[in-house]
Structures are given as structure tokens and as C-alpha cells.
Amino acid sequence: xxxxxxxxxxxxxxxxxxxxxxxxxxxxxxxxxxxxxxxxxxxxxxxxxxxxxxxxxxxxxxxxxxxxxxxxxxxxxxxxxxxxxxxxxxxxxxxxxxxxxxxxxxxxxxxxxxxxxxxxxxxxxxxxxxxxxxxxxxxxxxxxxxxxxxxxxxxxxxxxxxxxxxxxxxxxxxxxxxxxxxxxxxxxxxxxxxxxxxxxxxxxxxxxxxxxxxxxxxxxxxxxxxxxxxxxxxxxxxxxxxxxxxxxxxxxxxxxxxxxxxxxxxxxxxxxxxxxxxxxxxxxxxxxxxxxxxxxxxxxxxxxxxxxxxxxxx
Amino acid sequence: xxxxxxxxxxxxxxxxxxxxxxxxxxxxxxxxxxxxxxxxxxxxxxxxxxxxxxxxxxxxxxxxxxxxxxxxxxxxxxxxxxxxxxxxxxxxxxxxxxxxxxxxxxxxxxxxxxxxxxxxxxxxxxxxxxxxxxxxxxxxxxxxxxxxxxxxxxxxxxxxxxxxxxxxxxxxxxxxxxxxxxxxxxxxxxxxxxxxxxxxxxxxxxxxxxxxxxxxxxxxxxxxxxxxxxxxxxxxxxxxxxxxxxxxxxxxxxxxxxxxxxxxxxxxxxxxxxxxxxxxxxxxxxxxxxxxxxxxxx
Numbered sequence: 294x295x296x297x298x299x300x301x302x303x304x305x306x307x308x309x310x311x312x313x314x315x316x317x318x319x320x321x322x323x324x325x326x327x328x329x330x331x332x333x334x335x336x337x338x339x340x341x342x343x344x345x346x347x348x349x350x351x352x353x354x355x356x357x358x359x360x361x362x363x364x365x366x367x368x369x370x371x372x373x374x375x376x377x378x379x380x381x382x383x384x385x386x387x388x389x390x391x392x393x394x395x396x397x398x399x400x401x402x403x404x405x406x407x408x409x410x411x412x413x414x415x416x417x418x419x420x421x422x423x424x425x426x427x428x429x430x431x432x433x434x435x436x437x438x439x440x441x442x443x444x445x446x447x448x449x450x451x452x453x454x455x456x457x458x459x460x461x462x463x464x465x466x467x468x469x470x471x472x473x474x475x476x477x478x479x480x481x482x483x484x485x486x487x488x489x490x491x492x493x494x495x496x497x498x499x500x501x502x503x504x505x506x507x508x509x510x511x512x513x514x515x516x517x518x519x520x521x522x523x524x525x526x527x528x529x530x531x532x533x534x535x536x537x538x539x540x541x542x543x544x545x546x547x548x549x550x551x552x553x554x555x556x557x558x559x560x561x562x563x564x565x566x567x568x569x570x571x572x573x574x575x576x577x578x579x580x581x582x583x584x585x586x587x588x589x590x591x592x593x594x595x596x597x598x599x600x601x602x603x604x605x606x607x
Numbered sequence: 608x609x610x611x612x613x614x615x616x617x618x619x620x621x622x623x624x625x626x627x628x629x630x631x632x633x634x635x636x637x638x639x640x641x642x643x644x645x646x647x648x649x650x651x652x653x654x655x656x657x658x659x660x661x662x663x664x665x666x667x668x669x670x671x672x673x674x675x676x677x678x679x680x681x682x683x684x685x686x687x688x689x690x691x692x693x694x695x696x697x698x699x700x701x702x703x704x705x706x707x708x709x710x711x712x713x714x715x716x717x718x719x720x721x722x723x724x725x726x727x728x729x730x731x732x733x734x735x736x737x738x739x740x741x742x743x744x745x746x747x748x749x750x751x752x753x754x755x756x757x758x759x760x761x762x763x764x765x766x767x768x769x770x771x772x773x774x775x776x777x778x779x780x781x782x783x784x785x786x787x788x789x790x791x792x793x794x795x796x797x798x799x800x801x802x803x804x805x806x807x808x809x810x811x812x813x814x815x816x817x818x819x820x821x822x823x824x825x826x827x828x829x830x831x832x833x834x835x836x837x838x839x840x841x842x843x844x845x846x847x848x849x850x851x852x853x854x855x856x857x858x859x860x861x862x863x864x865x866x867x868x869x870x871x872x873x874x875x876x877x878x879x880x881x882x883x884x885x886x887x888x889x890x891x892x893x894x895x896x897x898x899x900x901x902x903x904x905x
Contacts (some may be wrong), residue, residue, distance in 0.1 A: 317808055318727040321719040322735065325779045328716065332776030333742040336753035343753070395635075402632040407625050413632060416640045418891060422883035423643070424837030424865075426855045427876050430862055431646055434869050442645065445662035454660065480639060529740075533781065536746030538838040544859055558748045558840075565752050578749035589744040590737070597733055 337582070344575035351569050363576035365483045374415075374577070377555040380467070381584070384556060385535055389528070394474070396482030396527070401481065404490040414487070417480045425477060425540035432473035433545045436460050460546050466554045473541050481526050489523030490516065529592040536585060557581050647880075650674070650873040657870055673874035697849035698857045699878070701767065705853060709771045713778035713831045718824055720779065721786025722812060726798070736784075743780035747840030755844045765847045773841055778831035785830065789823030790816060813838040826893035829886045836883060854879045 344364070347357045367374045393464035403413055420428070435442040447455040459465045493516065501511050539558035542548060548559035555563070558581055565574025649657060653670050656663040677695050724736060754773065755764075765767030793816055801811040839855040846852040858879065862872050 295807075309860050318723045320728050321723045324716045325720040325739070325783060326735070328776045329739060329742045329779060332754075332773055333745055333750060336750060337745060339757065340749070340753035342671065343756075351718070367668065369841065391879040399635055400634065402628055405625070405628050406632050408629060413636055415891065416636050418887060419640055419643045419884075422833065422887050423859075424855050424879060426837070426858055427879060429639055430858060430872065430876060431642055433862070434872075435642065437869075438878070440658050440869065448661055449664065476639065476642065530781075531746050533740065535737055536748065536840075539746065540855070543839075544862060558746055561752070571752065571756075575752055578752050581746045582749050585744045585746055591743055593737055593740055597737065598628045602624060 296604045324362050340575045343572050344579055346572050347571040348567050348575075350566075359572075363573050366573065367576055367580070373552055373555065373560065376552070377560045378580070380555065384467070384471065384474075384538065385588070387471060388478070388538070389531065390534075391471075391475055392479045392482050392531070393524070393528075395479050397486055399479070399483035400486035400490055403487045406597060414484065417483060420477050420480045421484075423477060425537045426544055428473050428477045429541035429544035432469060432476070432541075433460065436545075443572045449522050460554075461550055463553055467548055470538070470542055470545055470554060473545065474538050477537075478531065478542070482531070485527040485530075486520065489520045493519050495543055525592060525595040529589070529596045531593045532585075532588045535588060538579065559583070635836065646873050646876055649870060652870065654870060673870045676717045677871060677874050677878070689805045693857075693875075694849040695860065695875070695878070696853050698852060700769075701846075701849075701851055702836060702853040702879075703882070704767060705770045705774060705851075706832050709774035709778065709835050710828050710831040712771070712775045713782050714824060714828050716775065717779045717782025717827065717831075718786050718817070720783035721788075722790055723817065724783060724787040725790035726795070726816075739780040743777065747838065751841050751844040754841065755778060758845055763850045764845060767851050769845055770851055770853070771841065773845065774831075774835040777838070777841075778834055781834075782831055785827040786820065786823065789820045789827075791823070792823075793819045822890075822893045825891045829890050832886060833883055836879075 345358060345360060347355075347359050347362075385524060399417070403410065403417070406413055423431070434440075438444065438456050438458040438461075443459065443460070444455045444457055447457070457465075459469050486541060497515050497519075498511060506514075536558055538556060539562075542554060542556055542559050544561065546554040548555040548563060557577070561574050561578045564570050564577050568574075641881050648666070650673055651669045651671060652666050653668055654672070656666060661830070677693060679695075720739075725733065731794075758764040758769050763772075797819075798811050801815050806814065837855060838853075839859065842853050843856040843859060846856060854875070858872070858875060861875070
């Protein structure tokens with residue numbers, strides 16, 4: 294093709310590109326949007342509908358529309374619900390905050406480590422590869438009354454056999470689950486925060502040192518504020534997975550004994566599948582969805598702010 | 608790692624403080640790493656020493672019998688109390704097929720979506736992004752209820768395709784987010800140069816952006832793979848038999864029924880861990896970059 298013909302074709306080609314380009318974003322997004330609508334959107338609408346009926350698995354033929362009655366039952370007539378709900382909120386708040394604090398501590402230590410930094414990072418990532426169900430199994434075994442690691446350590450330290458039933462005890466069962474959850478999720482927090490610490494600009498720190506700032510002052514007024522985008526990212530990813538605790542609890546205690554470690558997610562399972570009250574379970578599941586959404590929205594708002602508004606403003 | 612070196616220099620001043628720092632770090636790592644190591648060690652210990660009283664801390668020898676029993680091979684001890692053989696080969700096959708195929712599709716869809724989020728401006732972009740993330744945030748147990756009924760009615764229950772499409776949908780949002788970060792790290796000038804040379808947007812994507820984002824795609828793929836490989840809440844409801852059951856619900860089932868043999872269960876746990884460890888070790892650096900590149904741009 295000669296330069297001449299290229300020039301002649303140029304304007305027409307330009308127009309064609311613009312036409313297709315207007316549709317390109319939608320065309321590329323379409324497969325993702327379709328599969329999410331099909332596998333998540335539509336089913337969730339269906340379960341919203343079910344939550345307004347009296348559907349149950351034992352007699353699937355008779356569906357009656359009963360309005361908000363399932364929700365009213367849960368919120369006003371079910372003492373177990375509020376206990377499970379309160380326990381879950383306590384669980385999430387404790388887990389996320391402790392994970393953040395320990396993660397920040399480890400990130401600081403790793404960023405300053407002189408020897409074996411990459412080995413430390415690799416070992417640290419080990420819990421991230423564990424399936425939550427595997428984490429649960431592991432800690433179920435550690436806290437086992439007969440052959441558990443914890444009781445064995447107590448035996449060897451004190452010289453007397455201990456058969457403490459950790460998982461059956463009231464506050465200890467909850468704490469055992471919390472420990473498993475923290476073990477599983479802290480490394481991820483630490484890795485992200487370490488990446489953040491390593492990418493901070495050096496000039497402010499040098500200036501602060503010239504001014505004679507203490508270590509704590511530097512941390513409080515420089516590291517922490519500049520680290521916030523990374524904190525948001527870590528929290529946002531964490532927020533997507535808070536319900537993973539369901540796996541841990543179902544294998545460690547199954548919510549028992551006597552609902553003492555019940556979280557809202559194991560309660561969904563108990564109502565819908567064990568108790569065959571599928572509609573009530575659906576209503577319960579919507580409460581878990583709302584809690585997750587609130588959590589996700591809270592952190593993603595910050596991520597969106599720091600991502601797109603920043604990038605768009607360039 | 609230029610940044611790391613700068614940091615090392617900054618912190619190198621005080622030798623005493625550094626020693627304390629490293630000691631603390633390894634102490635913390637000990638607490639995080641030892642539980643995992645303990646599982647692996649137990650799977651190759653001699654049976655009597657696991658249940659011994661007083662506890663035996665230093666193993667007198669090792670045995671791979673628990674693995675042999677798991678795969679149905681004859682051992683001097685005989686099978687452990689698992690009520691017949693476990694279809695481990697079936698579980699492994701299902702887990703591998705489901706995780707790999709769903710990862711491939713999630714990667715294709717998510718890469719396209721991530722490209723759109725990183726390169727185009729259009730109305731409702733933030734809304735679509737947030738909606739996708741909310742879809743990912745739906746707890747597995749909540750989604751398992753309607754899928755249980757719908758899959759039973761459409762014949763997708765207990766099938767590999769049913770599990771695969773479920774995991775594609777589960778993985779697309781996060782893959783899109785990570786890929787958005789990777790594409791964002793590629794200078795847009797490259798695109799513009801290609802466009803001036805007469806490339807269409809699609810050709811520019813295929814020839815310029817996609818090859819540059821491939822390491823990132825590998826990292827996102829690992830994330831998707833791990834999610835599929837480790838997912839329990841949905842798999843527990845959708846799969847029933849060895850035709851489609853994966854490792855996580857299988858582990859749950861067996862520990863629920865036969866808690867007596869912890870060693871056999873640790874052997875199965877180690878089998879579950881091997882692919883995850885290999886894949887993560889391969890791409891951990893890219894993974895970090897993908898997770899953090901978007902945030903640093905803010």
C-alpha cells in the first residue's frame with residue numbers, strides 16, 4: 294500500500310474505529326456480567342423470593358407466600374438468632390482488628406529484617422495456601438481433648454495429664470475458633486502491608502530524622518498515614534472473604550455444642566439443611582448477605598476513591 | 608529489589624536493635640509456620656507415637672503407611688478406621704479438573720473485564736465494578752441455598768460442569784480487579800503509539816497490553832486456582848458422590864465420621880496442600896505486585 298492510498302483511507306478508517314469502540318467496553322465486559330448474573334444474581338433473587346414463602350425441603354410442592362413472617366420470626370421470636378448475630382459481630386470485629394495489628398507488626402519486622410527476608414516472606418505465606426476447612430481441621434486437632442497438641446504441651450510442661458475439652462468450653466471454644474481465623478488471615482494482611490512499607494518514599498523519613506523525630510513519631514505521622522491505601526486494599530480483600538469463617542467453624546465445632554459457638558453462617562446451615570426449614574434459612578442467609586455487603590461497601594468505597602479518582606485526575 | 612536495599616540501609620544503624628528485630632520476627636514466624644509443619648510431620652509419624660501418653664515429641668522413625676492406606680495399598684498395619692477405602696483418586700481428579708478449567712475461564716473473562724476497567728471511561732463504571740465485588744462478597748453458604756435447588760432442577764447437581772461454572776462466576780470479580788491493577792501498570796503511551804500506527808483498540812490489546820500483562824495473569828490465575836481448590840461451602844452442597852466431590856467436602860465428611868485416625872486425615876491434608884504450595888511458590892512475587900500496584904497509584 295502506498296502512502297497515497299493510506300492517506301485517502303485515513304478518515305474512513307477513523308470513523309469505523311470510533312463506532313466499534315463505543316461498544317467495545319460492553320462487549321468485553323459481557324461474558325463476566327452474564328456469568329455473574331446467571332450464577333449469583335439470579336439465584337440470589339430466587340432465594341429472596343423463597344425467604345418470603347414457607348418453602349421447606351420435606352414438602353417442596355406446597356409453597357405459600359407469607360410475606361415478611363420469616364424475618365419477623367428470626368428478629369423477634371428466635372433467641373438463638375440474636376445470640377448468633379451478636380457473636381458474629383464480636384467475632385468479625387475482634388478478628389479483623391487483631392489481624393490488622395499483628396499484621397502491621399509483622400510487616401514492620403519483615404521490612405526491617407536484615408537476614409532471610411525472602412525466606413521469612415515465603416514461610417509467612419504458608420497459611421494462605423491452607424483451605425479454611427484444613428485450617429479448621431488442624432486447630433480442631435490441636436485443641437482436641439485427648440490427643441491435641443495443646444493438652445500434650447501442657448502435659449509435658451507440668452508432668453500431669455491434662456484433658457481440657459477446649460472446644461466444648463464456653464469462652465474457650467469461641468477463642469479457639471478466633472485463633473484459627475487469625476492464624477489463617479493475618480499473613481495476608483502482613484504481606485500487603487509489608488509491600489506498602491517497602492514502597493513508601495524515603496525523603497519524608499530523612500527529613501524527620503534531621504528534625505530529630507522519635508521512632509514512634511515517625512510511625513504515627515509518616516508511616517501510618519502513607520500506608521492507608523494499602524490498609525484499604527488489604528481490608529477490602531479481607532471483606533470479600535469474612536464468611537470463610539463458616540468453613541472453620543463447621544469443622545471445629547459445627548456451631549455447637551448446644552449452639553455455643555454458633556455464627557450466623559453456621560446458623561443458615563442449621564436452619565436450611567439440618568432443620569429443613571429452607572425458607573427460614575433463606576431469610577437468615579439474606580441477613581448474612583447484608584452484613585457482608587455493608588462490610589464490603591465500607592472498604593471498597595475507600596479503594597475506589599484512592600484508585601480511580603486519583604488516576605482520573607492525572 | 609531497589610526499595611528493599613534503601614530500607615536496609617535506613618535500618619542498619621543500630622546493630623543491637625536489628626538483632627532484637629530479627630529475633631522477634633522469627634519468633635512470630637515460628638508461631639505461624641509450626642502448625643503447618645506439624646500437620647506434615649504427623650502424616651509420616653509412627654501411629655503409636657501420635658496417641659502415646661506421655662506425648663512423644665521426638666519421632667523414633669518415620670512411616671509412609673498413612674499414604675499407602677489412603678491410596679488403598681496394603682500395609683502391615685492394615686487400613687485405619689475409615690470404613691473401607693477412600694476414593695482419593697476420584698477426589699484428586701475432580702479437584703484438579705474443576706480448579707484448572709474454572710481458573711482458565713475466569714482468567715479469560717476477568718482479563719477482558721480488567722482491561723475495560725483500566726483503559727476505558729464510561730458511565731456507570733464504578734457501579735459495575737462495585738456490583739461485581741458485591742457479587743463476590745455473597746457468603747458461600749448464602750449462595751449455596753438457591754444453587755442447591757436450582758442445580759437439582761437443572762441436573763447440574765453433582766456434576767463437574769455445575770461446579771466449574773459456579774467457580775468461574777466466583778472468581779471473575781477478583782480476577783478482574785487484579786488484572787485492572789496489572790494493566791494500569793502498563794504505560795498507556797504504548798497503546799497510543801500503536802493506535803497512531805493504525806492498530807484498532809482490539810489489536811492494541813492483543814499485541815501490546817496482553818503480552819505485557821501475562822505475568823500478572825499468571826498471578827491472578829493462582830488466586831483463582833486457590834479459591835476453587837479450597838472452596839467448601841458450595842462444594843459441600845453441590846457435590847454428593849465421588850463423581851464430582853472435591854477434597855474440601857471430602858475432608859469434612861471423613862473428619863466428621865472418623866475422628867479416631869488423625870494421622871490418616873493429616874495425610875489427606877498434605878495431599879491437598881501440595882498443589883497449592885507449588886503454585887504459590889512459583890508466582891508469589893507477581894502476586895504481591897498485582898495486589899499492591901493499584902493502591903500505590905492512588
